[in-house]
Each structure stands twice: as C-alpha cells, then as structure tokens.
Amino acid sequence: MSSPPLARPPESMRPDRMEVMTPIGAGAFLDVEPGVRLECLVGAHNGTRGLTTGLVTIAPSTALSYHTHTFAESITLLKGRAIAAVEGREYVLEPLDNVVIPRGPAHQVRNLSDTEPAILHVALASDAPTRTIVDDTFPRIAMPDEANGLAGAERFNRFRTAERFAAGPNTAFIDFFNETLMPGLEMSGGYGLFLPGGRLPAHVHDFDESISIIDGDALCIVEGRRHPMRDATALQPRGRVHYFINESDEPMAMIWVYAGPSPIRIVVDESCATVEGNPWREGATR
Template sequence: MVNDTSGSVHTGLSMSELAPNGTLSPHVHSYEEGFYILAGRAIVSIENRSYLLGPGDFGALKVGTPHAWRNAGGEPVRWLQMAAPQPKPAGQGRDTFFLKDGSIPTDATPLDPANVQGHLLGHFDVGQIPRGDEGRMTGGLQGVFLKWMIDEKLGARHHRMLFIEYQPGVSIGLHDHTFEESYFILSGEVEATLDDRTYLAKPGNVLWTGVGCVHAFANVGKAPVRWLETFSPQPPAENVFRFAAEWEQRAQELEGH
C-alpha cells in the first residue's frame, strides 16, 4: 500500500491475508516488522514460542527474529503490516530469508500480554477506549484519543504504530515532520489536507505523508473517526511537530510585522 513506488523511502506498509489452513514458513527479515490483526485468528511463532492471536493483538518483530504464521480458524486472517527500514524494491537485493527445515506448530494458547517472555506483543481494541476525557489529549488536541502500541517503550527501534480517535468536530492544524507517516482508516471519515490538496478518507483508505509534507486532519462527520498510524523512522526526542501557524506567528513577532 505504501512503498518506494509511492515515493516513500522509509515506509513499507502492506495488508497481509492468510486463507484457512494457510501458512507462512519460518523466516527472518533484515528489517523490523510491526503488525496489527484486523480479522481472523493466527498462530504466530516467534523464535521458540507460539501465540494464538486475534483481532486487536499487535506486535513488533525485531530485525533478524525468526517467525512464522498459521491460520488458526475457518476464515481468512488479515493484518496490517509495517516494515522499517523499507524493504528493498524487487530485484535490488534480498531482505527475507527462510529457515531450513522450519516447522509451524498447530496449536498455541491465546496471547496473555503479561506473559510474552520478552517478545514485543500486546493488545488494544476499540472496547478499551475510555469514556469521557480519561486518556484523551489536552490543550490544542482536546477530543483526541491516542494509544501508543509499537514504540521505543515496547522495544521497537525503527518505527512506531499507534491507534488514533478524533471525536466529531476535532481537527489538527497544518504541520509537518522529520519522518514519514501512514494512516489506515478503520472507521468513520476524516478530511485530510496533504500539501494543499484535500481528500475525504473512509474505512479501508490509506494516506501517506513524506518528510516535510504539510498536512492537517479534521473530523467533519457526526461519528468518531479511528485509524492506525505509523511513523518511520522513529521521531526525534524534540520538535516532533512543526506547526505552520506557530511559526508564522513567531515570524511576525521576530520581524515586527
């Protein structure tokens, strides 16, 4: 969905699906991989341990970590997948390597986020969004709920993945970043302005902003809008946002206009 053909140099965003009885043999990547399960159930083997994962479960696989997938149900399992650094374009070198004589277990226990033995796994779904103002951002972003899922605290080193909700009427002004972002709309609608062009994004739509792309978002509908968002590379410790309005105001103060 987002790769070098999109103009990106840092993001590898894709949708993966395994049919019933489908498997993905044990392998490793020379990039970090994050995932969020949208539908279905899968047995995911990471190194020497296996987990039964379902909707709302997420994880990050560090560079070089052996892993494998098996569909564990009667319906397709589908997940959003993020790779960083960006996988190499076709024909420009290998970055995925399959293990010799690898096997995938046929059963596993459901994920317990409190018992993952150092693996980078967790769970978050819409039912965990707090009511009222609890857990919501304040100041200029009131009405925004943000849940960090994959980040430095979890143990990822090349990307972040987060869950965002904007209540009706909520917006964020024009700004840009030193990193790329991608957005996969889960529910609701959002008006997105990207470098002076405006789009109405709906469930299943994907947006992407490159470094320096000036963008803004507004929930112009009557229902909350929710999406999964990725950052790559990970943001700096300071000056994560550069808001156009703030710098215009500062310019006026400095230049005496």
C-alpha cells in the same frame, strides 16, 4: 508543558515529494506464497523512503512460513482469527492486537479459521523489504493472555487493555512501538481513534509517515489540499504540513507508522496547512 507551534517548518525539512492517497484495492499486489497475498499501500512503488506498509490476506487454514528480516516488522490483526508466533512463542490475536518483531527473530502468522481469511496490517522498516525462510523447529509455547512479549525480543500489545492518551481533542491514541518501548527499533507507530470532531494540530515530521484509515471517514488536510479518505492509506512525505480531522458523525480510526524511531510531531501554525499559508509555496517567506 508543550512548546508553542512553530511559525513555519524548518527550511531544512523542505519536501521533495507530494502526498499520495491509495484506496484499498489500488495498491501493488504480491503473492508472497500460496494462500498469502500482500497489497502494498505505502512503499518504494509510490516513493516512500525507509518504510513499507500494506495489508496481508491469509487464506483459511493457511500459515505464513517462519521467516526473518534484517529490519523490524509490525503486525496488527484487522479481521479474522490468527496466531502470531515468534520462535515458538504463540500469541492468539484478537482484533487490533499488535505484535512487533525487531530485526532477527524468526516469526510466522497462522490463520485459525478454516472458512474465513485473516487480514492483517503490516509495517516493515525498509523500503526494499526481503525475508529469509527458516525451518519451523521451535517448540510451541502458548503465551498467556496477559503477556506483553519477551524482553529484548518481540513486543505484544493487547488492544483492549493498552494505555490510551489524547493526541488532540476528541482523540484516543495508543503507542504500539517506538525506540523508548523497544530500544534500537527503527520505526514507530500505533493506533488512533477520532471521535466526531476529533483532530490533530497541523504538524510535520522529519521522516515519511503511513496512515491507514481502518474504520470510518477521515479528512486529510495537506497544505490546503483536502483528501477525503475511507478504507485508504496516505503517504505523508517528510516535511509536508498536514493533519487529520473527523468531520463525520461516527468514529474514525487509523493505524499510523513513522519511518523514524520516535513518534515526534513538530506542531506548526495552523495557517501552514492552508493554501495561502503553505510554507513551501512559491514566493513564501523563508
């Protein structure tokens, strides 16, 4: 049985930053290596803490070099054909398949097409991400279609067979990664489908969140501020009261990532998501 909504968020979660909406094409660009470009949509450049997310475009017949991180990374194929490899274990990605690599293991991504780019959503559990290039000395192992990763190392989520659950009316969510699924992981995230009329309750988090709208039209409500979103990513700082709703006649989909290990939403009274009921407004009762 779920707990009743809180009348207001805890005072200890009072936010110190505003939300940021970044359309695709308006992010911070970085040429990672020849033929590989990152558009950072949530990160240190817009005040995010503990998290970086964005889109990586890999040119036809190009591979992102094998590398390691000191933090976890999530990779989700949005468009094209690609292989994600972790120390030689190769996963052929279909659209919206997801691979999560904890800190340490070497990994790479290769574009299988010689004519079309591959576009991937990436999330890194750091606001100052770095990488260390390593030699590709790993024997190639083609992982079976039903593989779900390697215990203690990577997790592989096949989108078409992943378990769904309702996070609100007319929604279907998938948990791709969190500390329950991958002990020791620093972040959590997944996929959310909103059918027409689908929405989440008003809520807050005790950490920053990135929400990338990858299909359809979304409306993001933050303390009464209304942000229509299409092909865009939202930064929701810790403590901001918000929710998403699909007011269109078509499905809407998102990839969400929390800068915290568990996907915890603290549900609050719906009035907190209005201008009049904003718990952080000047003069609001504490």
